[in-house]
Amino acid sequence: MQSKGSGEIPAETVRVARAAFPKGSLAIRVRDELGPLFTDVEFADLFPVRGKPAWSPGRLALVLVLQFTEGLTDRQAAEAVRARIDFKYALGLQFGDPGFDFTVLTEFRDRLLEADGGRRVLDGILAVAREKGLLKTAGRARTDSTHVLTAARNLNALDMVAETLRTALNMLAQVAPDWLREIAEPDWFDHYATRAENSRFPKTQAQRDEVRLRIARDGTRLLTALWLPTSPEELRALESVEVLRQVWVQQFHRVEGDVAYRSPQDRPPGAMRLVNPYDPEARGSIKRDTVWHGYKVHLTETCEADAPNLITNVATTVSTTQDQVMSRSIHAELAARDCLPAEHWVDAGYPTASQVVAARLDHGVALLGPMVASTAARAGTPFGQDAFTIDWDHQQVTCPNGATSAQWHQRQSQHGLPVIRVRFASVDCRPCPDLSKCVNSPKAESRNMNLRLRDEHEVVRRVRTEQQTDAWKDRYKIRAGVEGTISQGVGRCGLRRSRYRGLAKTSLQHQLTGAAINLARIDAHLTQTPRAIQRADKEMRHLR
Numbered sequence: 001m002q003s004k005g006s007g008e009i010p011a012e013t014v015r016v017a018r019a020a021f022p023k024g025s026l027a028i029r030v031r032d033e034l035g036p037l038f039t040d041v042e043f044a045d046l047f048p049v050r051g052k053p054a055w056s057p058g059r060l061a062l063v064l065v066l067q068f069t070e071g072l073t074d075r076q077a078a079e080a081v082r083a084r085i086d087f088k089y090a091l092g093l094q095f096g097d098p099g100f101d102f103t104v105l106t107e108f109r110d111r112l113l114e115a116d117g118g119r120r121v122l123d124g125i126l127a128v129a130r131e132k133g134l135l136k137t138a139g140r141a142r143t144d145s146t147h148v149l150t151a152a153r154n155l156n157a158l159d160m161v162a163e164t165l166r167t168a169l170n171m172l173a174q175v176a177p178d179w180l181r182e183i184a185e186p187d188w189f190d191h192y193a194t195r196a197e198n199s200r201f202p203k204t205q206a207q208r209d210e211v212r213l214r215i216a217r218d219g220t221r222l223l224t225a226l227w228l229p230t231s232p233e234e235l236r237a238l239e240s241v242e243v244l245r246q247v248w249v250q251q252f253h254r255v256e257g258d259v260a261y262r263s264p265q266d267r268p269p270g271a272m273r274l275v276n277p278y279d280p281e282a283r284g285s286i287k288r289d290t291v292w293h294g295y296k297v298h299l300t301e302t303c304e305a306d307a308p309n310l311i312t313n314v315a316t317t318v319s320t321t322q323d324q325v326m327s328r329s330i331h332a333e334l335a336a337r338d339c340l341p342a343e344h345w346v347d348a349g350y351p352t353a354s355q356v357v358a359a360r361l362d363h364g365v366a367l368l369g370p371m372v373a374s375t376a377a378r379a380g381t382p383f384g385q386d387a388f389t390i391d392w393d394h395q396q397v398t399c400p401n402g403a404t405s406a407q408w409h410q411r412q413s414q415h416g417l418p419v420i421r422v423r424f425a426s427v428d429c430r431p432c433p434d435l436s437k438c439v440n441s442p443k444a445e446s447r448n449m450n451l452r453l454r455d456e457h458e459v460v461r462r463v464r465t466e467q468q469t470d471a472w473k474d475r476y477k478i479r480a481g482v483e484g485t486i487s488q489g490v491g492r493c494g495l496r497r498s499r500y501r502g503l504a505k506t507s508l509q510h511q512l513t514g515a516a517i518n519l520a521r522i523d524a525h526l527t528q529t530p531r532a533i534q535r536a537d538k539e540m541r542h543l544r
Helices: 011-020 026-034 040-046 057-070 074-083 085-091 103-114 117-131 157-175 177-183 188-192 205-226 239-251 327-336 353-363 375-379 454-466 470-493 503-526 538-543
Strands: 140-149 252-255 258-261 283-287 290-302 311-318 343-345 366-368 389-391 396-398 407-412 418-423 448-451
Touching: 011 085, 026 085, 026 503, 040 057, 040 103, 040 117, 057 074, 057 085, 057 103, 057 117, 057 470, 057 503, 074 085, 074 103, 103 117, 103 503, 117 311, 117 503, 140 311, 140 470, 157 177, 157 188, 157 205, 157 239, 177 205, 188 205, 205 239, 205 252, 205 258, 239 252, 290 327, 290 470, 290 503, 311 327, 311 503, 327 353, 343 470, 353 366, 353 454, 470 503
Parallel strands: 140 343, 343 366
Antiparallel strands: 140 290, 252 258, 283 290, 290 311, 389 396, 407 418, 418 448
16 A cells, blocks of 8 residues: 555645535535545555555545445445545545546455454544544433344245255355266256245245245255265355355254254244344344344434534444443443543433443443333332342341341342342241232242342432432433434435445444444534434333
């Protein structure tokens, strides 16, 4: 890589840009106010010392951000560099610069993937914003997540197994055609030469079951042949063959020597189950009425009235990762960027007692969000944990009717978390007239309960009390604004569907999306564009 240009905008480019855009454009205003956002030196480690000179990586990084700002394809972005004067102005190019072939963007993204370069792009925007006084992080921040669809087409169960087998056969036909010709059945070409389409399969369930069984047997025959000692070992290492093996293990099993379809209860959980052979890292998930195959993205932004709301962290996970496990990693990323807020507002999916305590102890951050009422409170029973008096110093619990606990032991929950297990004596509980209301099992003779550790327990009680007050509910309204950020990302940058396959590439897309939204918001701040009116937060229903 060889650094090019002095960073100054050529005079002819300036003259034409001013004439064509007397009021400016986003690209022109950003260049005027922020200057060159990226330098070649920042990306020098991504390129070899020797070889053909590359197009300026600093400029390519800016092209990627502008591409996502306007929702352009690679071809459209390359064409904009060649034909649009405002792009040439922002990039500091000569008026007659021919630009580059659109495939250069693909190659550059591949280089960024190798070094988590998407983070560098987002950090570059944040660094310039901080330098210009546009980034204020010491106050409040808010986070929310949304679902992201995989770039691969959705497949039903029959399409899934058929396409998995077809993909493996196509790869083997390229790598080892002679070997495949020897083991293939005569009808395999007729069945698997074309893409599996649901419309081509039979309509009745009995006939579809026959097709599924035939595919299962063909795939099993192929896998058996692959694992014979005489078969080339390198064929088993092919990605499509490994996907085939995993799918067959998850979908089928042997019953009395024949292949049978697994029942839904016998399949692995969603976090392990493959849903698409073209994107093996995508997972299926469901949230309320939304069912999707793909990923999930968490956006964290500042929320101050006197500065633009800038995205300070973007985290991408598989779709089955729960929001409640993300707070620690988000705070660690914010700390690395020096963007930790004093208050971090989230919805009901994020805060747990352990996460709230860890945020305060590790980073001095107040993690604020609704904590769902206890099961007993929601059911209206008077014998929930909140009705019991806990003496932490003497390790004793007193029930509403005056009985005291007999045992107090530190144990681990079924999830491996530390808990305190409290037991009451049967001689105290058995004669109690409220025993049936206090225990869940009709055969139980005493009350047992699991308590969180003291810090966590007190946090839960305090938060549940505070969130019932009008003052807390009024403060919580600030969280609703992040919904608009997700809407902007979906509408402007195509956040809802991944452009690429795989978790790493999808994560890169989201980092670039975050940088693009920041650029658009900085431009809106510079032009004094009013913000949209914030609606009331739907998550307040969790407080009832």
